[in-house]
Amino acid sequence: MTASSPRSASPASAALKSMTGFAQARVEQDGWSLRVSVRSVNHRFLDLHLRLPEGFEPLEPRIRQVLRERLRRGHIDVNLHFEPAGPAAVQVNRELAEAYLKAAEDLRRQFGLKTEPDLVAVLRLPGVVSAAGAPSGNLSAEEQERLAAQVTSCLEEALARLDEMRRSEGRLLAEEMGWRLAHIAEKATRILALAESSRPAYARRLETRIRELLGDTQLDPARLALEAALLAERGDISEELARLSSHVEQFQKLLAGSGEAGKKLDFLLQEMQREANTVLSKTPGIEAEGLAITDLALEVKSEIEKLREQVQNVE
Numbered sequence: 067m068t069a070s071s072p073r074s075a076s077p078a079s080a081a082l083k084s085m086t087g088f089a090q091a092r093v094e095q096d097g098w099s100l101r102v103s104v105r106s107v108n109h110r111f112l113d114l115h116l117r118l119p120e121g122f123e124p125l126e127p128r129i130r131q132v133l134r135e136r137l138r139r140g141h142i143d144v145n146l147h148f149e150p151a152g153p154a155a156v157q158v159n160r161e162l163a164e165a166y167l168k169a170a171e172d173l174r175r176q177f178g179l180k181t182e183p184d185l186v187a188v189l190r191l192p193g194v195v196s197a198a199g200a201p202s203g204n205l206s207a208e209e210q211e212r213l214a215a216q217v218t219s220c221l222e223e224a225l226a227r228l229d230e231m232r233r234s235e236g237r238l239l240a241e242e243m244g245w246r247l248a249h250i251a252e253k254a255t256r257i258l259a260l261a262e263s264s265r266p267a268y269a270r271r272l273e274t275r276i277r278e279l280l281g282d283t284q285l286d287p288a289r290l291a292l293e294a295a296l297l298a299e300r301g302d303i304s305e306e307l308a309r310l311s312s313h314v315e316q317f318q319k320l321l322a323g324s325g326e327a328g329k330k331l332d333f334l335l336q337e338m339q340r341e342a343n344t345v346l347s348k349t350p351g352i353e354a355e356g357l358a359i360t361d362l363a364l365e366v367k368s369e370i371e372k373l374r375e376q377v378q379n380v381e
Contacts, residue, residue, distance in 0.1 A: 082321055083381040084235030085109070085140040085328075089227035091220045100216060101147040102224045106232065108379045109141040119148045120192070125214050132218060136225045138326050139381045146217065163194045236380070240321045243376055246369045250338070251314050253362045253369075257345065258307050260362075264355035303345045303359075310341040310366075328380035335374050342367045 090103035114133055116126060133142060170183045188194060313334050320327045320334070345363045349356050 081323060082236035082240045082327060083229075083232040084239055085232065085379050085381050086235055087228045087231035089224050089231060091223035091227065093216060093220045095216065099147075099149045100220055101149070102217070102220045103145045103147070104221075104224045104228050105143040106137070106140045106228060109139060112137055112139055113141045115141070115143045117143075117145045119146060122146060122148070122217070124210065125217055128214055128218060129221060132221055132225070136229070139328060144221075158189070159194055163188055163191075166191055166194065232381070239376055239380060243373055244318065244321060246373050247314050247317055250366050250369050251311070253366050254307050254310050254314075257359050257362045257366075258304065260355050260359050261303055261307075264353070303348050306341045306344045306348075310338055310345075313338045313341070326381055328377060331377045331380060332374065335370055335377060339367065339370050339374075342370060 085106055085108040087106045088104070090101060092099060092101045094100075112134065114130060116129060118126060118129075129144065129146075133144065166188055167183055170188075173179070174181065174183075317331060317334050317338075320330055342363055346360060346367075349359045349363065
């Protein structure tokens with residue numbers, strides 16, 4: 067594993083996307099304004115939440131289809147706002163209002179009530195007041211299709227802006243994670259050097275300790291060498307460091323690649339954490355080299371934890 071400059075090792079990824087973003091688009095036509103806003107935050111799966119004004123319910127399947135085609139992961143909130151624009155933007159369904167008033171009058175007479183109907187309350191009843199040009203159940207098939215096309219176009223524009231923002235956030239995430247990966251690689255290189263340099267000293271300390279325990283008893287050099295080799299094998303961390311190096315390289319490739327990377331990156335970090343834990347468990351913490359290796363391995367674990375927090379926001 068070769069140490070490198072942290073900043074120079076940061077990959078510039080155009081493919082990596084964050085799951086965090088916000089965008090909106092607007093279209094004005096025929097005296098009304100249509101606005102679509104899309105907000106995205108991290109989530110393990112694609113979790114869609116739609117808020118549509120009255121009369122737009124038939125468009126929900128098409129909107130969901132567009133979202134599934136453009137997004138892969140994230141908690142997505144989509145709000146569609148239909149607003150009147152300009153004067154004479156409100157229309158009253160007089161027939162429906164009359165029906166509400168007649169029903170209220172019948173109830174008033176039936177129960178002997180003297181309270182007169184509240185006109186403002188009547189206007190607030192469903193379907194009595196709507197924006198001029200707002201969709202209703204009376205739209206022809208051609209009008210419904212035209213409205214659906216306008217909503218889809220507005221949604222596509224909002225999603226394009228959201229995608230741009232998520233890519234921009236993804237580039238920043240890739241740079242930061244590349245910087246942390248370089249730190250992990252540099253610390254792993256130092257750990258390997260310390261482990262290799264400490265082997266002769268460890269063998270000498272082992273022999274000294276055994277002589278202290280046995281006193282004048284004659285030692286079998288072959289048996290001593292065998293015991294030393296067995297202890298050294300139990301404490302060998304070269305394989306863990308090699309696997310850690312491989313995981314770092316795979317991580318870097320995923321950052322620079324295309325497609326959904328978040329779940330794969332999270333899996334690699336779990337493996338990297340496992341290797342760091344094994345290095346710590348195999349390292350004696352009583353000698354100078356062991357203490358130094360322990361400190362470096364703890365720093366590696368800290369960087370991995372920070373990477374895991376960042377990966378949670380990658381699509």
